[in-house]
Amino acid sequence: DIQMTQSPSSLSASVGDRVTITCRASQGIRNDLGWYQQKPGKAPKRLIYAASSLQSGVPSRFSGSGSGTEFTLTISSLQPEDFATYYCLQHNTYPRSFGPGTKLEIK
Amino acid sequence: QVQPQQWGAGLLKPSETLSLTCAVYGESFSGYYWSWIRQPPGKGLEWIGEINYRGRINYNPSLKSRVTISVDTSKSQFSLKLNSLTAADTAVYYCARGMIWGPNDWGQGTLVTVSS
Numbered sequence: 385d386i387q388m389t390q391s392p393s394s395l396s397a398s399v400g401d402r403v404t405i406t407c408r409a410s411q412g413i414r415n416d417l418g419w420y421q422q423k424p425g426k427a428p429k430r431l432i433y434a435a436s437s438l439q440s441g442v443p444s445r446f447s448g449s450g451s452g453t454e455f456t457l458t459i460s461s462l463q464p465e466d467f468a469t470y471y472c473l474q475h476n477t478y479p480r481s482f483g484p485g486t487k488l489e490i491k
Numbered sequence: 492q493v494q495p496q497q498w499g500a501g502l503l504k505p506s507e508t509l510s511l512t513c514a515v516y517g518e519s520f521s522g523y524y525w526s527w528i529r530q531p532p533g534k535g536l537e538w539i540g541e542i543n544y545r546g547r548i549n550y551n552p553s554l555k556s557r558v559t560i561s562v563d564t565s566k567s568q569f570s571l572k573l574n575s576l577t578a579a580d581t582a583v584y585y586c587a588r589g590m591i592w593g594p595n596d597w598g599q600g601t602l603v604t605v606s607s
Contacts, residue, residue: 428597478549
């Protein structure tokens, strides 16, 4: 099974900051990775698919990069509505697996 | 964006069987991958299993002995059954629809509590 790790596990930042979250896979997954945002009490929402493609309707301040085993999600200028938990998901191999999440909090 | 609708019992006793159903109304059921994902209170997301548009089913090995995913194409619905429940199965259960890039359209979630 592929294990996904994320760093950091939590992050405090201010509105306007640039933030980067990293996701690593235990083996190569090409670009078969998505990034999801989850707010309390809500279902996850996909932001990025295929590692770097922006989901329709998602603000352009979100971007993704990477391939193989290391991936990043970058928020170029944090907005108040971006404070949430972020998960990566690999869909290269079964069983699919999520990263443990990164909680982004207001400083 | 289409939101799948899901339903099922929310309070079950240990050893009972969880049964949830998910549907997308007014759209084709074929051509998509249909997943079940769960999230224990305060914890992260766990992939349970998936059925694809060819009818192929894959399960998380950690749950495989207890889980069944099935589809009723005549009703454009798919279902999850998880037997031999324990308190560790208490979670919000989500159904989700996607294509080759993973789940995109998520149901509203169903909190399933296992308690005697």
